[in-house]
Amino acid sequence: MAAPVNVDQEDEIVRLSGIVKRFGGAQALSGASLAVKRGTVHGLVGQNGAGKSTLIKLLAGLHQADEGQIEIDGIAYGALTPPQVEHLGIHFIHQDRLLVPTFTVGEALFLGREPRIAGTPFLDRKLMRQKSAEILDRYFGLRLPNSALIGDLTAAEKQIVQITRALLDGPKVLVFDEPTAALVRREAELLFGLIRRLRDEGITIHYISHYLSEIVDLCDTVTVLRNGRDVATLPVVGTSAKDIGTLMVNRDIAELYPKPQVSLGEPLLQLDRLALADRYADVSLTLHKGEVLGLTGLLGSGAKELVRTLFGLESPTAGTVTIHGETVLCPNPAAATAKRLALVPEDRRRDGVALDLSVTENITLASLDRFSRAGLLDRAVEKRQASALIERLQIKTDSADALVRTLSGGNQQKVAIAKWLSRQSEIYLLDEPSVGVDIAAKVEIYTLIGELAERGAGVIVLSSDIEELLGITDRVLVFFRGKISRDFISAETRPEQILAEVTGANETLRHAG
Amino acid sequence: MLVDTSYPPPSLDGFNSPAHAAEGTPKPVHGRSLAAVALRQGSLAVFIGVLVYFSFAAPFFLSIGNIGNVLGQSAIAGVLAIGLTVVIIAGGSNVVTGGIDLSLAANMGLSAAVYASLVQAGYGDGLAVAGALGTGLLIGAVNAAAITLAGIVPLLATLAVMNIVAGLELVLTQNTVVPAATDFLSALSAAGPFGIPVLAFVLLGFTALAAGVVQYTPLGLRLYAVGEFPEAARAAGLRVKLFITGAFLASGLCGGFAGILSVSYLSGSTTGAGDMLLPVVVTALLGSVFSRRLLPTIGGTLLATLFVSFLINGFQLLNISSTLVSGVQGLLILLVVSATTLLQRKGNQ
Known part of the structure; x- marks a missing residue:
């Protein structure tokens, strides 16, 4: 790991030192410092709760620090207001495009x-x-x-x-707050090119992201926050995403992908030459009991559409779907659910959970018939089932009656999965299950996927995070232009092989390798 | 995401690559734009179709005299609808949580009553005009305070204010007709050049003024930003509550102005101003189907005002029962609101 950078004081355009910020009893920042050098791309990483967003809001003038000092261009400011910050030449590109x-x-x-x-x-x-x-x-x-x-x-x-x-x-300074959250990879790459060009024109960039690979790819320097403090500021040259990840968590990154050894059972789901209009064609695959199968591909490659088809959101134009050896038709999600299929959609806040219902209600939502007697809900049974699942999945919530809105992203995702567990689904379709959650929650979701497989379910994970896919699946199928272009054994595959396949093989391999 | 491999080097050339050109050219969300175009063209076609039908069925319909009359008769509803349009622009076009001013018709009634009472009490037109406009402005201020200070949704806040204002009108007039006749009032209700009522010119002039401000100045653009996406307006440094307050003051002022026109038109203040509410709401909501972006506009509101008035006028000329008019208006609200709501929902997907 590289030594901390010594930044020439005069060259710092933004300097926050010894910042302390409390919200009520909770200490969000406990002496965090950040020095951004003029004309560089400076990354800021940290898990959810590490204090990233508090620090940025302080810089934006949206919060005031309890202790510490903010210097901009060498001038110290006690309290900043948003117009003042803008006047000083610091602009924010927010996550949601305003x-x-x-x-x-x-x-x-x-x-x-x-x-x-x-x-x-x-x-x-x-x-x-x-x-x-x-x-x-x-x-x-x-x-x-x-x-x-x-x-x-x-x-x-x-x-x-x-x-x-x-x-x-x-x-003078542009602050990007999770700018790639809503972008597909290709668009993100264009954004990176743009950011580099802005830096070359002399604009200082401050870049906040969950994605360590982006930080390594883009930044000159990175500051890592953990538990309200800056634990390190490093030059990115000579630092790997793993090094940064290790600094962010107190655990070894190798434990990130817990994958239990599960022996595969009988075939659960078989697709034979399935096709959907101009989206994909000739898709044949078999999912066994206890298997975790990864799907990946660019936007429009057909992988996402396949998952939608399986859950009855699209009707295939050719081919057959076989579940437990029986050819089935799932013209709508209700039929798919009856075949014990479960979908955990990508946009969980919109499609995966009901934000304003309680944790219990969300968990039992897909299986209310199991908790009803004579058309009335049996609240006691409902509650028992929910509590059991909350405990099993370690869903962090104040109570079983708390609104799902109040949970963190990772815990919302667990609720979305719990919903199907309570229905005793057998085939899980997970669409980008770990997107937008912090590393600790990711590990818990991965563990949960492993548990599903151990219990004999078949899991299909659709993800654009290649390393994640290789870490948690048995096989990875790469979609390219509507076809399965290759089938990889996860344990024997390196990420760059998949990346090459995903992006259209050899002409891109030259860059990626 | 912990991918250790690097991405293919990003470059700006990417923006010009054919692949991007294909996905980069703004592909209007097809379902939406097609449906939007259909709705707009369809509405215009219906408007023209209705005019053509009436002009065949009742030859008098398309004469200058009749058109002038219709314009004159539309003046009061038109001014109110323009006030409501400003509020809808600034509050957003969501029918439930967006901008709406239900107190406008009652506002007109009370302002008219104030005007007529002042004239009755022997005061001059100048003071009566000031009284009516002041009444309108005050009602606008109460609405604005309830919405921006107390945080009540406009639908409920203005509903409450509507009842208060209607009650005040009853107290003031004892539920009777208060006649008022002055030279100013008669001049306003007289026929102007080409035998077209002065009120028709007032409506056109007022529309031009309002359209100039709302459609062609930075202020108007900001008003749209505040209503459509308050966070974006805030991020652009605009003070959202100030704009909303301004919109309700403007709409209150429109109520006062409409009150003056109604005193002139009816030679006094009469009861039943509340009956104006439905046509005004129809008009302001209908107006948005005449704009390219399906947003409320002043021009669209004028077209909608004329559409509703021509419809009523045509019914009268054809001796169709006027009791049908209210039903037709209700039907129009249902159609327009469901069409625009469906389109919005599509757009959000």
Whole structure:
């Protein structure tokens, strides 16, 4: 591991030192420091609860520190307000893109500082149009039709518009808060190119992310937060994602992927030349009892659509699905559930759990018929079942009656899985099960997947995190342009082999290798 | 994600690669834009179709005199609907949690009563105008305070204020007609150039003024931002509550102004102002189907006002029972709200 960096004081554009922040009784930050050097990309990582977002909110002027000092450009400030921070040239690119969906690109870019037709109180729409087209083209080579509304743009394009908004003010520092959360990998790569270019133009970048690989890929320096303190600031050259990960958690990264040895049982699910219109074709596979099967592929490769088909959200146009040796048709999710299939969707906050129902209600939601007598719910049985699952999955919640909204992302995901456990499902379809949760929760989810397999269920995991897939599955199937392009034995495969297959093999392998 | 391998080197060239060009060109979400276009074109087609039908069925329908009359008769509803449109823009077009001002019709009634009472009491038109506008503004201020300070949703806040205002009107007028006749009032209700009522010109002028501010100034753009996506407006440094307050003050002022027009039109203040509420809400909601982005606009509201008025006028010319009018208006609300709600839901997917 590399030695801590000695930053030349004069070259620091942002310096937070000895920051202490308490919320009620909880200590969010206990003496955290952060020094960002001018003209660099500086990463900030830490598990959920490490104090990342508190630190950033302090810098944004949204919270005030109890102790400690903030220096910007060498000048110390006691308390900052958001307009003051902006005035000092520090701009924030938020995770959710704060742009009005019904506005044109020009309107969104200039909102709050609209140009007027000289001598009138009226908007100069023509100028807004021309200038925004020019700026987007010059900075990003992005050409959008004049009539394009924000709501029509892709997540990546929206992000570009938001960055451009910040650039119009001539910022000194851009703070990116989890910018890739909603981007597919390809879009994320474009964003990284952009960030590097902004740095080369002299803008200091502060980059906060869950994804260690991004930090290693992109940053010059990284600060690791743990339990409200900065535990290390390292140059990224000579540091690996594993080193950083080890600093973030108090456990060895090797324990990240607990994979029990399970001997495979009889075939549970068989697909024979399944096809869906122009999405995928000729998909044949077998899932055994006790097997964890990984699927991966780029957006549009067909992997996601296959999972949707299995759960009855799409109707296949050819081929057969066999469960327990019996050919079945699942025209809708209800039919799929009856065949003891379970889907844990990617967007758990929208599709996976009911945020405003309690943990108990969520867990029993998919199997209310098992808890009903004569049409009435048997609350006692419901409660017993829920408590058992809460304990078994170690769902961290104040009580079984707490709203799911109040749980952390990882625990919400566990509730989403518990819902199907209580239904005694046999085939689990997990779509990006660990996205957006911290490392500790990831490990717990992986452990849970292992347990499902041990109990004789078949699990299909769809994920774009290749290392995760190799760590927790028996086999990985790579989808490319609607076909299974290759079948890997997880234990014998290195991530770069899968990456090459996912991205269309050899021409990309040159870069990735 | 703990992938140890590096990504393929990102480069800006990627933006121009064919693959991106395909996914980068904003593909309008098809279901939505097609349906939106269909709704807008369809509404225009229905509007024109209705006009054409009436002009064949009742030859008098498309005469300058009749059109002028319809415009004049629409003035009061039009001014109120424009006030409501401003509130819907600033509060967002969600029918339940968004901007709405149910107190507008009652506001008009009370403002008219204030005007007529002041004239009755022997005060001049100047003071009466100030009284009516002041009444409207005050009602707007109460709405704004209930919504921005107390945090009550506009639907409930303005419902409560509507009842208070209607009650005050009863107290003031003892539920009777208060006649008022002054030179100013008669000038306002007289016929102007080409035999078209002055009120018609008032409506057009007021619409032009409101459209100028709302559609063509930075203030208007910001109003839309505040209503459509308050977080984005806040991030752009706008003070959201200030805009909402301003919108309710503007709508209150519209209520007061409509009160003056109604005193002139009816030669006094009469009871039953509350009956205006339904047509005004129909009009303001209907207006958004005439805009490209399916947003409420001042121009769209004018078109909707005329549509509703022509419909009523046509019914009268064809001797169709006027009791049907209210039903037709209710039907229009259902159609428009369900169409725009469905489209919004699609857009959010």
